[in-house]
Amino acid sequence: xxxxxxxxxxxxxxxxxxxxxxxxxxxxxxxxxxxxxxxxxxxxxxxxxxxxxxxxxxxxxxxxxxxxxxxxxxxxxxxxxxxxxxxxxxxxxxxxxxxxxxxxxxxxxxxxxxxxxxxxxxxxxxxxxxxxxxxxxxxxxxxxxxxxxxxxxxxxxxxxxxxxxxxxxxxxxxxxxxxxxx
Numbered sequence: 771x772x773x774x775x776x777x778x779x780x781x782x783x784x785x786x787x788x789x790x791x792x793x794x795x796x797x798x799x800x801x802x803x804x805x806x807x808x809x810x811x812x813x814x815x816x817x818x819x820x821x822x823x824x825x826x827x828x829x830x831x832x833x834x835x836x837x838x839x840x841x842x843x844x845x846x847x848x849x850x851x852x853x854x855x856x857x858x859x860x861x862x863x864x865x866x867x868x869x870x871x872x873x874x875x876x877x878x879x880x881x882x883x884x885x886x887x888x889x890x891x892x893x894x895x896x897x898x899x900x901x902x903x904x905x906x907x908x909x910x911x912x913x914x915x916x917x918x919x920x921x922x923x924x925x926x927x928x929x930x931x932x933x934x935x936x937x938x939x940x941x942x943x944x945x946x947x948x949x950x951x952x
Contacts, residue, residue, distance in 0.1 A: 773838050780828060788828075792821055795839070799846055805908035806850045807897045816853050820846040836922050840915075844923045847905050854901055895945035903938035910935055 773794065779787035799820060803813035823845050824831075831841050896904055902924065909920045910931070921931045 774833075777828075777831075777833075777838065788825055791824075791838075795821075795842055798839075799842070802843060802846060802908050803850055805896065806847075806854065806901070806904050807893060808850060808853065812853055812857065816846065816849045819849055823849070837919065840919050840922050843909065843915075847909075847923055850905070851901050891946060891949050895942055895949060898945055899938055899941060903934060903941070906931060906934050907938050907942070 773791065776787045776790045776794075780791075796817065799817050800813055803816050804810075806813075808816060820842065824842055827845075831838065836844075896907075899907075906920060906924055909915050909923060910917065915923075917928050917931050921928045924931060924934075926934075
């Protein structure tokens with residue numbers, strides 16, 4: 771899908787073209803927010819607010835400064851950080867309850883149970899990382915953005931992102947090892 775074409779159609783007055791942008795970015799954006807350790811409900815709200823703000827501020831987007839995905843993920847990142855800070859102040863962050871419950875009561879195959887345990891461990895470890903590290907990891911590894919794009923979204927230099935990613939991976943590795951020992 772050509773985002774540039776959709777943006778031109780929107781600026782020409784085709785309001786329906788924004789639905790194409792939502793369809794194109796909805797899944798990656800929701801995945802990013804989940805990897806920021808937002809619960810499903812929080813991620814849905816933040817994703818919705820991200821698209822709303824993108825629509826409202828579309829006239830402020832400057833393609834010469836950054837790609838559309840960089841601009842959109844910057845909005846999402848800022849909203850996610852705000853939501854996570856607000857939730858932490860109110861002690862709203864839950865534990866394993868953020869993962870969906872099985873659809874039925876019958877036992878699942880051992881592989882599915884192991885994967886669910888592994889996902890809970892990873893989500894728990896991610897929650898213990900600083901918020902900025904969560905975002906950088908999600909952007910660099912889950913969305914495979916180039917370091918320069920991650921740096922733009924995070925508002926820092928490429929060197930700072932490299933350092934932050936290295937430290938975040940080491941901390942995540944430590945947390946996962948501690949969790950497996952305990």
